[in-house]
Amino acid sequence: MKLKNTDELNALKIQNLVLLENRRVPNNSANTSESQDRPRHVMVCGGTGCHASNSPEIAKLLIQELQRRGLSDKVQVLQTGCFGFCEKGPILEIHPDNVLYVEVSTEDVADIVEEHFIQGKLVERLLYIDPNTEKRFASDLPFYHSQLRIALRNCSYIAPEDIREYIAADGYQALSKVLFNMSPTSVIEEIKKSGLRGRGGGGFPTGTKWELTRQNEAKQRYIICNADEGDPGAFMDRSILEGDPHSVLEAMLIAGSSIGASHGFIYIRAEYPLAIHRLEIAIKQARQYGLLGEKILGSEFCFDVEIKYGAGAFVCGEETALIHSIEGTRGEPSVKPPFPAQQGLWGKPTCVNNVETLANIPPIILKGADWYAGIGTEKSKGTKVFALAGKVNNVGLVEVPMGTTLRKIIFDIGGGIKRHKSFKAAQTGGPSGGCIPAKHLDTPIDYESLIAIGSMMGSGGLIVMDEGDCMVNIAKFFLEFTVDESCGRCTACRVGTKRLHEILTKITEGKGALDDLDKLEKLCKTIKVSSLCGLGQSAPNPILSTIEYFRDEYLAHIVDKTCPAGVCKSLLRYHITDKCKGCTLCAKHCPAGCITGSTKDRHIIDQERCLKCGACMEKCHFGAISHH
Ligand SMILES: Cc1cc2nc3c(=O)[nH]c(=O)nc-3n(C[C@H](O)[C@H](O)[C@H](O)COP(=O)(O)O)c2cc1C
Ligand code: SF4
Numbered sequence: 287m288k289l290k291n292t293d294e295l296n297a298l299k300i301q302n303l304v305l306l307e308n309r310r311v312p313n314n315s316a317n318t319s320e321s322q323d324r325p326r327h328v329m330v331c332g333g334t335g336c337h338a339s340n341s342p343e344i345a346k347l348l349i350q351e352l353q354r355r356g357l358s359d360k361v362q363v364l365q366t367g368c369f370g371f372c373e374k375g376p377i378l379e380i381h382p383d384n385v386l387y388v389e390v391s392t393e394d395v396a397d398i399v400e401e402h403f404i405q406g407k408l409v410e411r412l413l414y415i416d417p418n419t420e421k422r423f424a425s426d427l428p429f430y431h432s433q434l435r436i437a438l439r440n441c442s443y444i445a446p447e448d449i450r451e452y453i454a455a456d457g458y459q460a461l462s463k464v465l466f467n468m469s470p471t472s473v474i475e476e477i478k479k480s481g482l483r484g485r486g487g488g489g490f491p492t493g494t495k496w497e498l499t500r501q502n503e504a505k506q507r508y509i510i511c512n513a514d515e516g517d518p519g520a521f522m523d524r525s526i527l528e529g530d531p532h533s534v535l536e537a538m539l540i541a542g543s544s545i546g547a548s549h550g551f552i553y554i555r556a557e558y559p560l561a562i563h564r565l566e567i568a569i570k571q572a573r574q575y576g577l578l579g580e581k582i583l584g585s586e587f588c589f590d591v592e593i594k595y596g597a598g599a600f601v602c603g604e605e606t607a608l609i610h611s612i613e614g615t616r617g618e619p620s621v622k623p624p625f626p627a628q629q630g631l632w633g634k635p636t637c638v639n640n641v642e643t644l645a646n647i648p649p650i651i652l653k654g655a656d657w658y659a660g661i662g663t664e665k666s667k668g669t670k671v672f673a674l675a676g677k678v679n680n681v682g683l684v685e686v687p688m689g690t691t692l693r694k695i696i697f698d699i700g701g702g703i704k705r706h707k708s709f710k711a712a713q714t715g716g717p718s719g720g721c722i723p724a725k726h727l728d729t730p731i732d733y734e735s736l737i738a739i740g741s742m743m744g745s746g747g748l749i750v751m752d753e754g755d756c757m758v759n760i761a762k763f764f765l766e767f768t769v770d771e772s773c774g775r776c777t778a779c780r781v782g783t784k785r786l787h788e789i790l791t792k793i794t795e796g797k798g799a800l801d802d803l804d805k806l807e808k809l810c811k812t813i814k815v816s817s818l819c820g821l822g823q824s825a826p827n828p829i830l831s832t833i834e835y836f837r838d839e840y841l842a843h844i845v846d847k848t849c850p851a852g853v854c855k856s857l858l859r860y861h862i863t864d865k866c867k868g869c870t871l872c873a874k875h876c877p878a879g880c881i882t883g884s885t886k887d888r889h890i891i892d893q894e895r896c897l898k899c900g901a902c903m904e905k906c907h908f909g910a911i912s913h914h
């Protein structure tokens with residue numbers, strides 16, 4: 287059915303409000319226990335993480351079991367996007383009961399139906415238990431306490447494959463407001479006033495980018511949604527597209543009508559099959575409802591979108607490389623200016639925006655710039671989504687107001703460091719970011735403060751490291767990535783990052799010299815100023831920040847020839863202590879045959895022949911082997 291005007295959109299919204307009436311609104315923990323007799327919705331997480339842990343099968347079995355027990359008309363099962371709490375997936379939430387079950391498996395399905403729906407009691411073993419307090423939670427998990435979900439507002443709240451759910455949740459209302467109650471320039475002014483900045487890494491003001499694109503005279507202009515998301519460990523954009531694809535389409539429509547573009551592209555990683563699938567469904571449904579295509583909602587505005595698959599290289603996320611990739615040429619960055627807003631796709635003014643940036647647009651239009659600008663810090667407004675990874679208890683996706691401290695994200699939301707180890711550093715900004723030490727845990731994070739402490743916001747990767755991580759090795763790991771991903775166009779980036787990697791390898795092998803630190807710093811500075819694109823310009827950040835904050839670890843590798851964290855293999859020395867009982871097990875498992883000793887006597891390792899494989903330490907039942 288094609289919607290011919292706003293009245294029809296509003297009527298459709300009212301008609302479908304019933305779909306959501308039993309759902310607890312995100313960020314609102316209203317007690318719903320009085321509504322036991324209302325029909326229930328089981329929202330099963332259908333994000334990639336839970337998908338991989340069998341959540342579609344859980345949903346299927348739940349439907350079958352509910353049918354078998356005669357409850358199909360009282361309980362509906364739906365698949366959503368990511369809940370953010372991926373560490374504890376698969377997750378399912380029951381509305382309006384306000385109950386969240388974690389680590390659900392197919393074997394739990396019969397108990398959920400019997401205990402929760404028939405006996406009306408909680409399935410205790412599936413409730414979240416806080417590892418620090420051992421308290422059980424059916425709702426209001428500490429993980430969500432300090433979060434504010436704007437970009438992720440609909441992920442886990444609606445079924446993303448049904449446009450009616452999005453429409454019931456105010457979907458396409460912002461588009462309707464823009465088309466009938468606002469002028470393109472007033473929309474741009476509103477976005478400028480909101481203070482929204484690009485979430486793809488650069489932090490450029492979004493409204494200004496739209497204005498610049500609109501100002502350039504042309505018969506055709508384009509809007510591109512950048513969903514390339516190449517940072518290792520990042521999955522913010524994927525989750526938004528999986529959980530709320532229409533919000534991105536609606537934002538592209540709004541951007542298109544404001545900058546004067548009738549065509550949009552979504553450039554997405556081909557490695558994101560679920561996000562692509564949900565986007566394809568969303569585009570098809572939006573066309574069926576007349577929300578994409580000719581004369582949208584009866585206005586003069588015509589707009590359509592096309593999906594383009596990423597070429598599989600990190601550098602293709604850089605906007606000019608991305609444009610070349612869509613044009614069918616090599617995905618290499620080009621010199622700016624001209625900026626895409628001046629001469630972009632096929633030479634036409636083009637606005638490139640990141641997925642998360644776009645997901646913020648509809649709520650800004652609906653709730654107003656002042657509301658959005660009231661969240662965050664002086665120069666960084668709104669919220670930021672982070673992919674929390676590494677040695678933290680609650681690995682997942684979190685959305686917090688700008689200005690939240692790292693301590694809050696890692697310890698309150700993230701539940702602290704795994705296995706009660708101590709925090710060493712947090713890496714923000716993906717391979718281009720820096721490592722932030724404990725002394726900066728209380729810095730309120732925003733674009734500027736992260737740069738001031740040697741890192742950057744990047745697209746939102748946040749990797750936590752503990753005492754067991756070697757910072758020299760971490761810097762080497764990120765350099766490996768940039769060496770592989772450099773497109774090779776500039777000598778400084780192509781050759782320079784390789785040399786940096788060689789020096790770091792030398793240091794981790796115990797062959798470093800003191801002047802290597804000066805060489806590293808000098809080369810880093812040269813690469814930063816002489817590289818063409820952000821990849822080369824920021825590749826040295828992990829080295830510069832670790833030298834600044836963890837110089838003692840570099841010195842330990844270079845001067846003392848030791849790796850304090852016990853990570854760099856070449857620097858390890860395995861040693862048998864006097865706890866040895868002479869059981870001979872280690873000698874039997876040593877691949878180099880370099881452990882000798884008689885039964886019941888303390889054994890000895892021949893250091894010259896030892897391969898540092900650690901097999902002996904693993905096998906010893908008496909903890910008699912140590913390394914340093
Ligand atoms: C090497 C490199 C990779 C990038 N990868 C991405 C990416 O995957 N997604 C993204 O949105 N921006 C990426 N960017 C930033 C884009 O060039 C561009 O600034 C961004 O898409 C603009 O959107 P925004 O203003 O909404 O942030 C990358 C930049 C560089 C230098
Ligand atoms: S800085 Fe590196 S990735 Fe960027 S254009 Fe130059 S060689 Fe290519």
Ligand code: SF4
Nearest residue numbers: 866867869870872906
């Ligand atoms: S396995 Fe342990 S106890 Fe047995 S010989 Fe080796 S070091 Fe000694």
Ligand code: SF4
Nearest residue numbers: 876896897899900902
């Ligand atoms: S670390 Fe490996 S090679 Fe070295 S002594 Fe132990 S088992 Fe043998």
Ligand code: FES
Nearest residue numbers: 331333335336368
């Ligand atoms: S994918 Fe299920 S909680 Fe993230």
